Amino acid sequence: MNGTGFCDWMEAELDALRQQSLNRCLRIVDDRGEEGGKWLTVGGRRLLNLSSNDYLGLAGDPRIADAARQAAEQWGVGAAASRLICGNHRWYADLEERLAEWKQREAALVFANGYMANLGVIAALVGREDAVFSDRLNHASIVDGIILSRARHYRYRHNDPEHLEHLLKKHAGHRRALIVTDAVFSMDGDAAPLRELVELKARYGAMLMVDEAHAGGVRGRRGEGLCHELGLHDRVDVIMGTFSKAFGVYGAYVCADRVLIDYLVTKTRPLIYSTGLPPMVVAAVRRALEVVQEEDWRRTRLRENSAWFRRRLRACGFEVGEGDSPIIPWIVGDNRQALRLSQRLEERGIAAVAIRPPTVPEGTARIRFSLMATHTREELEEVIRQMQFAAAAREEETG
Numbered sequence: 001m002n003g004t005g006f007c008d009w010m011e012a013e014l015d016a017l018r019q020q021s022l023n024r025c026l027r028i029v030d031d032r033g034e035e036g037g038k039w040l041t042v043g044g045r046r047l048l049n050l051s052s053n054d055y056l057g058l059a060g061d062p063r064i065a066d067a068a069r070q071a072a073e074q075w076g077v078g079a080a081a082s083r084l085i086c087g088n089h090r091w092y093a094d095l096e097e098r099l100a101e102w103k104q105r106e107a108a109l110v111f112a113n114g115y116m117a118n119l120g121v122i123a124a125l126v127g128r129e130d131a132v133f134s135d136r137l138n139h140a141s142i143v144d145g146i147i148l149s150r151a152r153h154y155r156y157r158h159n160d161p162e163h164l165e166h167l168l169k170k171h172a173g174h175r176r177a178l179i180v181t182d183a184v185f186s187m188d189g190d191a192a193p194l195r196e197l198v199e200l201k202a203r204y205g206a207m208l209m210v211d212e213a214h215a216g217g218v219r220g221r222r223g224e225g226l227c228h229e230l231g232l233h234d235r236v237d238v239i240m241g242t243f244s245k246a247f248g249v250y251g252a253y254v255c256a257d258r259v260l261i262d263y264l265v266t267k268t269r270p271l272i273y274s275t276g277l278p279p280m281v282v283a284a285v286r287r288a289l290e291v292v293q294e295e296d297w298r299r300t301r302l303r304e305n306s307a308w309f310r311r312r313l314r315a316c317g318f319e320v321g322e323g324d325s326p327i328i329p330w331i332v333g334d335n336r337q338a339l340r341l342s343q344r345l346e347e348r349g350i351a352a353v354a355i356r357p358p359t360v361p362e363g364t365a366r367i368r369f370s371l372m373a374t375h376t377r378e379e380l381e382e383v384i385r386q387m388q389f390a391a392a393a394r395e396e397e398t399g
């Protein structure tokens with residue numbers, strides 16, 4: 001019982017969510033431990049981490065930490081203002097130049113994080129008179145950007161260009177149209193049909209925005225992303241990505257034509273009205289960008305791990321979806337069962353989270369495995385063993 005009674009409705013709502021195994025809680029990760037985050041300590045238990053977005057194993061890289069440390073010693077820790085006021089350290093400009101070069105685009109713009117980039121960019125590009133055509137499984141930050149923009153929102157069936165074309169035809173006549181998609185989908189690990197989307201955007205005069213959050217650093221010869229890997233990087237109007245996943249740091253970017261970047265500087269509210277990233281973070285990202293480009297072996301290892309793990313899981317009869325990325329969902333369906341399986345895995349030394357609605361559609365609760373370049377075959381074998389054990393225990397429980 002709380003003091004004023006003001007929060008009773010919240011208690012009731014939380015209780016209802018608990019009944020459906022849909023409540024969430026923050027857990028303390030005591031220690032990232034050795035090997036830069038491959039191991040976690042949670043509740044005193046040491047766990048092999050299959051939950052992070054640290055695909056290349058860079059979040060604990062001492063070279064990147066050193067870059068941040070040196071920058072903090074030189075420049076302190078805060079940007080002290082929005083970039084448009086006096087928070088625009090020269091390292092931003094330097095990083096943006098390097099990003100544009102890496103992506104072979106005219107210009108780049110750094111944002112505080114991927115969520116803010118998606119909110120800000122979508123709301124800057126379209127408004128009330130416009131339409132956004134968005135894959136049904138796009139990330140929440142894209143959905144929120146569309147809502148914020150007040151544009152008409154048309155959701156096409158997941159990775160279905162035919163349905164997209166049907167909607168583009170049916171809802172022609174808006175002032176501007178924007179097609180937006182994740183490059184690699186965060187909860188399913190499959191890739192968008194970018195070639196078809198590029199064709200459609202050209203045919204219907206729409207803009208195309210691709211969120212490379214889970215492909216940046218992972219796809220492409222120097223980690224440029226999926227647009228690059230497919231040779232489409234100069235046919236996509238807005239390429240967005242984050243530094244919080246394969247880069248192991250924090251922050252985000254957009255790469256595009258110069259005019260679009262100039263437009264965003266003037267129009268993107270999260271950039272204008274929020275403090276810039278700390279210079280030490282920008283310095284860390286700059287170092288991470290070098291490592292991401294140079295150490296192709298990390299991508300190779302990650303690719304091999306992902307293909308091997310997926311193949312072995314399929315052979316063992318697990319339902320793991322369509323993708324070929326390091327994101328591998330074990331689709332369970334029921335929320336409570338997904339939670340139970342995740343708990344069981346944790347009891348046996350594996351950190352793999354249960355993902356439930358509204359993050360994924362109703363009836364598709366899952367355990368999401370995120371692989372790292374630094375996982376070994378023996379460790380992944382152990383995960384499969386524990387999955388089999390957890391699945392057998394579930395069978396026994398449910399009869």
Ligand code: PMP
Nearest residue numbers: 113114115139182186213242244
């Ligand atoms: N886009 C996608 C596809 C994502 O998965 C995420 C992070 N989960 C974001 C954007 C947001 O990125 P950030 O963590 O940098 O805010």
